[in-house]
């Protein structure tokens with residue numbers, strides 16, 4: 001555990017490295033702050049011992065000037081210190097947040113299948129927020145109070161080392177409870193942040209699933225879920241507060257032992273004449289000034305432990321291995337013809353295999369349809385080709401190139417996917433379509449929309465292509481959303497086209513039109529079409545019938561009907577439905 005904490009410090013330190021100059025400046029300014037404090041404590045002695053004794057007015061005037069001058073130095077130094085250290089902290093946090101978001105986006109679909117995105121959001125916002133609040137802001141205190149403490153301690157020993165020893169016997173005693181409290185605080189802060197992660201997930205799910213909540217009238221259940229998790233958070237924070245609140249009184253009590261000892265021993269030494277009254281006063285003032293930063297530092301330790309707790313969680317996310325990555329020396333896929341090959345591919349999301357020894361050879365330009373029961377592995381196949389996952393065994397090749405050996409960027413350039421789940425960004429329709437090709441002109445976007453049979457309804461909107469749609473496109477119908485996604489894929493103009501239930505939400509009439517448009521698009525492109533509606537796939541060059549991750553039948557529509565297997569049965573069922 002201790003080693004881990006050390007690592008966290010080191011990594012945070014590495015993040016602050018680019019801002020060394022700011023931090024150094026702040027440290028120098030801290031010297032000014034601490035120095036003026038120490039000077040004031042030191043000046044008490046000559047003030048009492050000489051100025052009062054000498055009864056000289058000019059010295060009285062001078063002391064007034066000195067007090068103001070010292071305050072001015074302290075104020076200016078404090079400003080410089082605070083400004084530079086806080087901006088440094090802010091910059092460190094900014095870098096860290098950028099890195100964590102960047103890393104999160106590079107994590108694979110496998111990671112996101114297992115991790116609720118709310119918990120990732122929470123780490124980026126809340127955990128780093130906690131880190132910022134505690135570390136960045138408290139660094140000021142550490143610097144300032146630390147240096148003041150060192151100054152005061154030196155002054156105490158310089159003044160009277162015997163008294164100083166008495167005053168400091170409390171210090172080692174104080175370290176034990178302080179570090180115990182710090183450890184507890186760190187533990188409960190970690191737990192409370194995990195609770196905030198769960199809270200964020202609940203929030204995210206209930207808002208993005210608001211329609212389901214409303215449809216089933218489960219607002220009450222969601223509120224209850226939220227309330228109970230919110231209370232869990234409170235229970236954890238209560239422990240943090242308890243330890244936090246206990247630390248000051250404990251330190252107060254311990255320091256009173258030191259103060260009492262100094263008073264008891266110091267007064268005796270003054271009576272014996274071993275020390276002047278002024279020296280004792282100066283000592284007591286310095287000791288008072290020392291206990292203040294010491295208490296502050298102990299409190300700071302609590303805050304820093306909170307930061308470490310938060311940082312551990314942040315680094316955990318940053319340490320999540322990226323399992324889909326460009327291999328060293330990965331080449332770029334270029335001038336793809338679209339020859340797609342699955343060779344003995346085994347794949348499973350968990351222990352169970354979804355695809356077993358799957359092989360398929362698709363020559364350039366062929367339109368392949370995938371049909372089969374729900375859960376047969378059709379989307380999985382399409383996902384593997386997009387390299388959302390890597391196969392466990394076997395390989396997938398495009399134009400003979402293993403796709404795990406080429407750069408992801410160049411692979412994605414070759415692929416246009418219309419997924420089973422439509423997703424639209426909170427942006428204009430124009431930008432939603434243009435997402436697949438940011439440099440496309442408005443005319444190109446319009447053309448793609450026309451092909452996807454989307455131009456009509458877009459143009460009918462009050463703002464046309466400039467219409468902003470909700471983060472889940474709530475103002476569009478299911479079929480309209482699909483057509484936006486199809487337009488997006490058309491615009492991509494890639495040699496390999498993947499259509500996973502791309503037209504399932506369209507009415508028969510618009511599907512026929514979109515199909516015709518896609519038919520044009522499919523020319524010279526290798527295409528995978530997944531569809532339950534057989535009318536969608538009848539005209540494919542080849543139809544693959546999948547069952548439980550295996551290829552059961554393949555051939556043209558006519559061949560498969562003649563064959564009289566699974567496809568024939570599916571066809572009969574759908575045909576009867578239509579006829580009846």
Ligand SMILES: Nc1ncnc2c1ncn2[C@@H]1O[C@H](COP(=O)(O)OP(=O)(O)OP(=O)(O)O)[C@@H](O)[C@H]1O
Pocket residue numbers: 113349350354372373374375376377378379380381420
């Ligand atoms: N992310 C995932 N994690 C774990 N298992 C998954 C995941 N996605 C799919 N599966 C499982 O893999 C199997 C194949 O799923 P897949 O989505 O490929 O089916 P499909 O043929 O596309 O079905 P549908 O026609 O309903 O879309 C299913 O048993 C499913 O439960």
Ligand SMILES: [Mg+2]
Pocket residue numbers: 378379380420500
């Ligand atoms: Mg599917």
